[in-house]
Amino acid sequence: MERTIEFVLNGETKKVTVNDNQTLLEVLREKLDLTGTKKGCNQGECGACTVLLDGKPINSCLTLAVRIEGRSIMTIEGVAGKESLDPVQETFNEKGAIQCGFCTPGMVLTTKALLAENSNPTSAEIKEAISGNICRCSGYIKIIEAIQSLAEEQEVM
Amino acid sequence: MHLPDIVYLSPNKTTEALEVIEDCGNSCSVIAGGTDLMVALKQRLQTPKYLIGLENIPEFKKIEEKDESIRLGPMNTLDEISSSDLIKTKLPALSQAAREVGSPLLRSQATIGGNVCLNTRCRFYNQSQFWRSTREKCYKAGGSYCHVTKQKEKCNAAFVADLVPVLIAYGANIKLAGLAGEKMLSLKEFYTGDSCFPNQILNGDRVILTEIDIPIPKNNIRSVYKKFRFRRSIDFPLVGVAVSLDLDENNRCRDINILLTGVGSAPVEIKKAKKELLGQRWDDELVSSVASLASQEIRPLKTNLVSPRYTREIASLKIKEALQEAGGKNGKNY
Incomplete structure (x- = not known):
């Protein structure tokens, strides 16, 4: 069954016609051309499809699009400003926390959610927070270092 | 893998939901957080015509303390359960068990109600439609063969919910609502012991889980949950152990509950x-011997990728760890 849903996407209200059996991931990638959100395992294990739902990271492959009516979604496309990257993206770049880049949109969004909730996470808390985002290049050390340095920067500020 | 064609309904009231379930009969599935059901749908393990979402029923989100018990709505996410201050202080083992499920991404959607109603799992069943098409249909898929035991006896898929052993150890009751009315029953009674239809809802009763009611344990009772799985953020438990322990002032065991998940239907x-523990003085030797004895009571089967012997060994270690931790902070000998 088709229906029109309204939700906030990256800060802007969006109306889109979706089918009841479409996942949020399919709607983002195929209907809205927001291909920054990746399709990996498609069963909630890898975290490549991470988006923020009302500020919390979720697997968009396990979310029915019809269920996000009235809620707020942030994808990787909504993270950077018009002219510059987000500090999380800048730091991931600087620290070499990117290899092939497939997990990066999910990692960045999970990091943003973590730092919004806990500005000074311990190494264990960082590992726990990104445990649902699998890096197929296994570049975790650099990713954890990048998140740690972001937390330190926030401390200074 | 895409989802099959479905019609999604999201009633605003329990009665409305029950009427919809009655109308749709066997062609509907109820969806809570959906972290398990969505995969099952993609794998065509279930092909309902209608999906009934419970997210718009306000009372299903409650967490409240009333009459010496904590009352939880089934739609609280595991993240909400593990971060609730009330649950952290009054039911620490429940908070701990919720935190041990999957990854943070899953926990922000998965719900306690979904965990209580979780279907059983098996390595021959939880596979894609294509994978399964290469073998004879097993019991759980509607056939009459079990690939685990290689016998035509019964289904042996494993019960793997993390929160349930803790809830039972706490003596939780649940409320089931049907069109005929509501009934309260102990959580233990909710499970059928049949791997094909592991609980009353999956067994075909047209009811909805509307509340989980957990009596607040007295101060001297200590509860813990210990879990083993290979991939922390992905796997269901190979073994999960919940213990609630009551030691008297002489460090003797007044009451104890030990419940396991992952090792049966x-x-x-x-x-x-x-029985061996009741009335006994709590010490290291007792804990070790009882842990090994307890692991002999279970009959794990090869429903996952490890041998039953390995599972039993791990169960013994985890039971020991749980008993030590439960007795340790309370018992005087640790």
Whole structure:
């Protein structure tokens, strides 16, 4: 069954016609051309499809699009400003926390959610927070270092 | 893998939801957080015509303390359960068990109600439609063969919910609502012991889980949950152990509940070892011998990728860890 849903996407209200059996991931990638959100395992294990739902990271492959009516979604496309990257993206770049880049949109969004909730996470808390985002290049050390340095920067500020 | 064609309905009231379930009959599935059901749908393990979402029923989100018990709505996410201050202080083992499920991404959607109603799992069943098409249909898929035991006896898929052993150890009751009315029953009674239809809802009763009611344990009772799985953020438990322990002032065991998940068709209560512990003085030797005895009470099967012997060994270690931790902070000998 088709229906029109309204939700906030990256800060802007969006109306889109979706089918009841479409996942949020399919709607983002195929209907809205927001291909920054990746399709990996498609069963909630890898975290490549991470988006923020009302500020919390979720697997968009396990979310029915019809269920996000009235809620707020942030994808990787909504993270950077018009002219510059987000500090999380800048730091991931600087620290070499990117290899092939497939997990990066999910990692960045999970990091943003973590730092919004806990500005000074311990190494264990960082590992726990990104445990649902699998890096197929296994570049975790650099990713954890990048998140740690972001937390330190926030401390200074 | 795409989802099959479905019609999604999201009623605003329990009665409305029950009427919809009655109208749709067997062609509907109820969806809570959906972290397990969505995969099952993609794999065509279930092909309902209608999906009934419970997210718009306000009372299903409650967390409240009333009459010496904590009352939880089924739609609280595991993240909400593990971060609730009330649950952290009054039911620490529940908070801990919720935190041990999957990854943070899953926990922000998965719900306690979904965990209580979780279907059983098996390595021959939880596979894609294509994978399964290469073998004879098993019991759980509607056939009459079990690939685990290679016998035509019964289904042996494993019960793997993390929160349930803890809830049973706490003595939780649940409320089931049907069109005929509501009934309260102990959580233990909710499970059938049949791997094909592991609980009353999956067994075809047209009811909805509307509340989980957990009596607040007295101060001297200590509860813990210990879990083993290979991939922390992905795997269901190979073994999960919940213990609630009451030691008297002389460090003797007044009461104890030991419950396991992952090793049977339903949550498994350890009974013989319990008898050995009751009235005994709590010490290291007792804990070690009882842990090994308790692991002999379970009958793990090869429903996952490890041998039953390995599972039993891990169960013994985890039971020991749980008993030590439960007795440790309370018992005087640790």
